[in-house]
Amino acid sequence: MADASNRRKKVPTPPLPFEKPIFELEKQLQQLESQLDPSPATKDAVRSLRLEITRKKREVFDDLDAWQTVQVARHPDRPQTLDYLELVFDEFVELHGDRAYRDDRAMLTGFGRLSDEKVMFIGQHKGRDLQERTEHNYGMVHPEGYRKAILRMETAARFGLPIVCFIDTPGAWPGPDAEERGQAWLIAESLRDMANLDTPIVCVVIGEGGSGGALGIGIGDHIAMLQFSYYSVISPEGCAGILWKSVEHRDKAARALRFTSRDLMKLGVVDEVIPEPLGGAHRDHRAMATALKGSLIAAIKDLRQIPRDQLVDRRYEKFRRMGVFQET
Amino acid sequence: MSRVKPDVESWQQKTGMAKRGVPEGLWTQCPECKATVFQRSVDENQNVCPECDYHFTVPGSVRVQQLLDTDSFEEWFTELQPADPLGFVDKKPYAERLKTEQKRTGLSEACIAGKGYMRGRPLVFALTDSNFIMGSMGSVVGEKLTRAIEAATRMKLPLIILSGSGGGARMHEGILSLMQMGKTSAALARFREAGGLYISILTNPTMGGVAASFAALGDVILAEPKALIGFAGPRVVQATVNEKLPPGFQTSEFLLKYGFVDRIVHRHNLRSEIARIIDYCGG
Ligand SMILES: [Zn+2]
Numbered sequence: 001m002a003d004a005s006n007r008r009k010k011v012p013t014p015p016l017p018f019e020k021p022i023f024e025l026e027k028q029l030q031q032l033e034s035q036l037d038p039s040p041a042t043k044d045a046v047r048s049l050r051l052e053i054t055r056k057k058r059e060v061f062d063d064l065d066a067w068q069t070v071q072v073a074r075h076p077d078r079p080q081t082l083d084y085l086e087l088v089f090d091e092f093v094e095l096h097g098d099r100a101y102r103d104d105r106a107m108l109t110g111f112g113r114l115s116d117e118k119v120m121f122i123g124q125h126k127g128r129d130l131q132e133r134t135e136h137n138y139g140m141v142h143p144e145g146y147r148k149a150i151l152r153m154e155t156a157a158r159f160g161l162p163i164v165c166f167i168d169t170p171g172a173w174p175g176p177d178a179e180e181r182g183q184a185w186l187i188a189e190s191l192r193d194m195a196n197l198d199t200p201i202v203c204v205v206i207g208e209g210g211s212g213g214a215l216g217i218g219i220g221d222h223i224a225m226l227q228f229s230y231y232s233v234i235s236p237e238g239c240a241g242i243l244w245k246s247v248e249h250r251d252k253a254a255r256a257l258r259f260t261s262r263d264l265m266k267l268g269v270v271d272e273v274i275p276e277p278l279g280g281a282h283r284d285h286r287a288m289a290t291a292l293k294g295s296l297i298a299a300i301k302d303l304r305q306i307p308r309d310q311l312v313d314r315r316y317e318k319f320r321r322m323g324v325f326q327e328t
Numbered sequence: 329m330s331r332v333k334p335d336v337e338s339w340q341q342k343t344g345m346a347k348r349g350v351p352e353g354l355w356t357q358c359p360e361c362k363a364t365v366f367q368r369s370v371d372e373n374q375n376v377c378p379e380c381d382y383h384f385t386v387p388g389s390v391r392v393q394q395l396l397d398t399d400s401f402e403e404w405f406t407e408l409q410p411a412d413p414l415g416f417v418d419k420k421p422y423a424e425r426l427k428t429e430q431k432r433t434g435l436s437e438a439c440i441a442g443k444g445y446m447r448g449r450p451l452v453f454a455l456t457d458s459n460f461i462m463g464s465m466g467s468v469v470g471e472k473l474t475r476a477i478e479a480a481t482r483m484k485l486p487l488i489i490l491s492g493s494g495g496g497a498r499m500h501e502g503i504l505s506l507m508q509m510g511k512t513s514a515a516l517a518r519f520r521e522a523g524g525l526y527i528s529i530l531t532n533p534t535m536g537g538v539a540a541s542f543a544a545l546g547d548v549i550l551a552e553p554k555a556l557i558g559f560a561g562p563r564v565v566q567a568t569v570n571e572k573l574p575p576g577f578q579t580s581e582f583l584l585k586y587g588f589v590d591r592i593v594h595r596h597n598l599r600s601e602i603a604r605i606i607d608y609c610g611g
Binding site for chain 1 (some may be wrong): 407408409410411413414416417418419466467468470471474496497498499501502503504505506507508509510511513514515516517518520521536537539540541542543544545557558559560564565568569573577578582583586587588
């Protein structure tokens with residue numbers, strides 16, 4: 001693959017089912033390119049194969065269905081929060097404490113710098129290999145993770161730092177320990193407190209926007225989604241299990257839930273879709289990071305134009321409008 | 329503005345509370361103590377089992393009668409009707425499901441909101457009714473609650489929300505349901521800034537996106553005994569860790585022990601407890 005952060009895993013990931021035709025063409029290209037002294041005919045073939053690969057990628061990725069989008073959003077090579085902290089941010093000063101229970105590694109928080117912009121960073125991190133996933137609990141946050149995020153955001157508001165939230169979670173951790181420590185309460189308090197912070201908040205769904213666990217750091221002034229991320233009230237598997245009585249119908253559930261970036265833009269829930277490199281973010285971390293950085297800086301600069309005492313009202317109106325009903 | 333009338337009889341038929349072998353609606357079996365009890369004695373006891381104090385689910389309209397002063401409730405926002413923004417179809421279309429539920433329950437949606445009096449104290453009251461698509465929160469529930477919270481802010485009245493939602497955020501309206509969690513919580517943030525008193529009452533069941541938004545944000549949080557309350561459903565929790573959950577897991581008593589519920593209140597005492605709290609907070 002083109003490039004990689006230090007965290008890229010060493011074993012190549014097999015293609016997703018719909019990526020197979022692209023991989024086939026790329027294999028052919030590799031063979032042609034490995035010829036030591038290529039003939040003019042070979043050079044022509046390389047050129048046309050390159051065009052063909054681009055065409056194929058466009059054909060496949062312009063038309064991903066909802067379930068395919070979920071597979072891309074969950075791709076093990078997809079850049080995650082720790083990749084972006086390396087590739088997007090010029091500095092990250094991690095702050096670990098939640099002042100009550102423990103450092104939740106599924107929620108990473110701290111000061112960050114984006115070129116000239118100093119921000120408070122809040123981001124969910126899933127982990128790539130087994131060891132890392134275990135450490136970060138697959139991005140499933142416990143109540144203490146939300147408490148940690150709330151504390152960081154309050155500090156940011158006191159010192160006028162914009163807040164940047166990266167959302168990437170299958171959902172908040174649904175274990176007995178989380179229930180004992182008030183998962184519902186900490187998420188609710190985070191929603192309420194984010195609504196009241198008089199500092200700009202930019203939220204980006206970078207992969208999986210899993211339900212309340214995602215929304216828990218999602219009350220922002222500018223909500224963006226990477227093109228092939230998804231943001232949903234419930235996982236396609238969970239929805240299929242409840243409404244279709246079997247997870248086998250997850251692709252149907254995925255379609256019905258309308259949770260792709262395109263759908264959410266239409267529903268007025270997100271403000272921006274950040275295009276991914278051709279073939280998805282997992283094919284080119286650096287290009288994705290560059291696009292993301294540009295969007296973040298632009299969004300922060302725009303929000304800085306709004307007087308701080310208007311931010312909270314503006315954010316309120318934004319969420320106030322959400323919902324579709326009839327008035328008879 | 330319409331008055332809510334209790335509809336106890338049709339509720340019994342709809343929920344199939346009456347068991348086979350006994351005349352329809354006359355007798356009922358308590359799921360807790362298994363005693364066969366007179367339906368009328370349950371009804372007259374505020375839907376509490378006279379044998380063991382088990383708290384039966386109460387339909388929203390009956391709840392209004394039980395909690396608020398007689399004929400004092402003025403229902404608001406009855407003009408709000410659910411839509412089908414996603415064109416959602418699972419085994420049956422959502423639009424059809426809504427019609428069936430409306431017919432079955434006599435409700436237009438899972439939320440009732442309005443103004444009323446409790447022992448002479450004026451307040452804004454709202455509830456979610458677990459009988460309507462499991463009391464789940466879609467756009468209408470979120471909108472009604474938000475309008476009620478805004479009205480309480482404007483009118484400087486105490487706010488009482490009684491939650492009964494097994495369903496959390498309603499899947500059939502997708503992301504828009506999730507956003508109602510943000511909307512209601514943001515409205516409560518403003519209400520709080522304005523100095524309003526919010527008493528949240530958790531009843532069986534209060535789960536998922538309802539628990540993780542307005543239900544958890546009370547200045548005082550009361551719960552009825554033995555209600556199921558939590559974020560993830562018990563089956564999901566069990567599947568997550570693949571171990572047996574301890575008895576009483578995710579009950580009111582469990583949450584009182586861990587510090588997330590302030591008081592467990594018997595249904596008979598809810599009115600007096602709420603009135604007393606309002607008086608303490610200068611309502
Ligand atoms: Zn009983």
